[in-house]
Amino acid sequence: MATTQLKTPTIPITEIEQSAFCTTDEELASRSLADEFAVGVRWQKLPIEYMRMPPDELDARITESRSKLAERAVVLGHHYQRDEVIKFADFQGDSFKLSQLAASQEDAEFIVFCGVHFMAETADILSAPRQRVILPNLTAGCSMADMAQIDDVLDCWDDLTYVLGDHGGAVPITYMNSTADIKALCGRGDGIVCTSSNAPATFRWAFERGARVLFLPDQHLGRNTGLDMGIDLDDMILWNPFKELGGNTEQDLIDAKVILWQGHCSVHTRFTVDQIAQARAKLPEVNVLVHPECTMEVVQAADFNGSTEYIRKTIAEAPKGSAWAVGTEISLVNRLAAENPDKLVFCLDSVICPCSTMYRIHPAYVCWVLDGLNEGVVVNRIQVPEDTAREASVALDRMLSVV
Ligand code: 13P
Numbered sequence: 001m002a003t004t005q006l007k008t009p010t011i012p013i014t015e016i017e018q019s020a021f022c023t024t025d026e027e028l029a030s031r032s033l034a035d036e037f038a039v040g041v042r043w044q045k046l047p048i049e050y051m052r053m054p055p056d057e058l059d060a061r062i063t064e065s066r067s068k069l070a071e072r073a074v075v076l077g078h079h080y081q082r083d084e085v086i087k088f089a090d091f092q093g094d095s096f097k098l099s100q101l102a103a104s105q106e107d108a109e110f111i112v113f114c115g116v117h118f119m120a121e122t123a124d125i126l127s128a129p130r131q132r133v134i135l136p137n138l139t140a141g142c143s144m145a146d147m148a149q150i151d152d153v154l155d156c157w158d159d160l161t162y163v164l165g166d167h168g169g170a171v172p173i174t175y176m177n178s179t180a181d182i183k184a185l186c187g188r189g190d191g192i193v194c195t196s197s198n199a200p201a202t203f204r205w206a207f208e209r210g211a212r213v214l215f216l217p218d219q220h221l222g223r224n225t226g227l228d229m230g231i232d233l234d235d236m237i238l239w240n241p242f243k244e245l246g247g248n249t250e251q252d253l254i255d256a257k258v259i260l261w262q263g264h265c266s267v268h269t270r271f272t273v274d275q276i277a278q279a280r281a282k283l284p285e286v287n288v289l290v291h292p293e294c295t296m297e298v299v300q301a302a303d304f305n306g307s308t309e310y311i312r313k314t315i316a317e318a319p320k321g322s323a324w325a326v327g328t329e330i331s332l333v334n335r336l337a338a339e340n341p342d343k344l345v346f347c348l349d350s351v352i353c354p355c356s357t358m359y360r361i362h363p364a365y366v367c368w369v370l371d372g373l374n375e376g377v378v379v380n381r382i383q384v385p386e387d388t389a390r391e392a393s394v395a396l397d398r399m400l401s402v403v
């Protein structure tokens with residue numbers, strides 16, 4: 001079977017893209033890819049036939065192509081995927097669940113990952129060598145993961161090794177939302193990977209092994225987890241990759257318990273304490289449920305916080321008639337509202353925006369890669385270099401064994 005190996009492009013989210021798919025009503029239905037391109041986005045180009053295909057034709061064609069592949073392929077979908085894509089997922093989940101699934105689906109020849117680049121990389125590392133992982137649109141990255149470039153992280157690690165060498169060092173923890181290179185650094189640096197569903201357990205693991213933690217790349221998840229564990233806010237400092245020593249003195253680094261990389265999620269930092277206050281003023285009995293990538297102020301003002309799988313499960317198990325204001329990505333919030341008609345589920349933010357990079361998985365890409373597999377051509381394979389994969393898998397295996 002032929003494989004078309006392409007260099008993975010990083011296409012930054014432009015302001016046009018950031019706002020192009022935001023709306024104030026709840027209509028986020030997919031249009032043809034050519035129509036979505038018309039707003040000026042720069043995603044991966046496709047054969048014109050797929051670009052022009054209307055949504056209903058794409059739907060029928062994916063159904064046909066998917067059934068022809070049968071057990072040869074497994075389709076994994078992250079909760080933030082569009083409805084028109086997630087409906088084809090054999091399994092849906094958060095980052096943790098999807099990595100467990102990628103490690104356990106040994107019979108499938110192909111893992112088609114409807115999610116973003118770091119998730120597909122992780123699936124490649126955790127799956128068997130004979131399995132091939134496919135990301136339908138190579139430009140589906142994660143703007144938070146892009147905030148930690150490996151060269152900057154290596155510089156930081158050298159500085160910390162030099163300054164903290166005689167002071168107990170630092171245990172690196174990287175959030176799943178990071179490149180395989182950073183996971184590899186955590187593997188060889190006696191560190192670990194975490195997701196939003198097991199961050200406290202990985203902090204406990206790290207503090208059994210060292211005096212402090214370097215947490216990459218989401219400062220908010222790191223800070224929220226530190227606070228959860230009873231770590232004082234003053235003992236957590238920021239590392240700004242554009243400043244010498246991250247903008248700290250040597251003494252700051254020695255005194256710190258948690259060093260937080262200065263990264264964030266542009267979707268979750270949209271939620272504010274004001275929005276929570278407004279939701280509570282309108283509906284005093286409302287439950288506020290947010291993702292831990294939100295700021296500390298928002299997480300503390302909320303009633304509950306947790307991973308996307310936790311959010312889904314909490315609402316599914318909630319009593320009939322209960323009300324939920326949710327602070328996470330809109331495709332998931334809309335789906336939860338539809339799946340729970342006996343409850344009131346709405347987004348904290350009235351301007352609803354999808355995660356711009358998750359949204360780059362348009363059904364046309366799914367159709368294109370599945371058709372390719374049926375024709376004997378593997379397009380958009382994600383393949384982590386062997387050395388990197390070996391080191392990264394050490395940190396990922398630690399994550400999978402920590403509860
Ligand atoms: P989950 O692991 O909670 O699904 O989070 C992934 C993510 O990217 C949230 O923005």
Ligand code: SF4
Nearest residue numbers: 142143144265267355
């Ligand atoms: Fe990355 Fe935020 Fe999108 Fe999650 S929601 S994939 S962290 S940009």
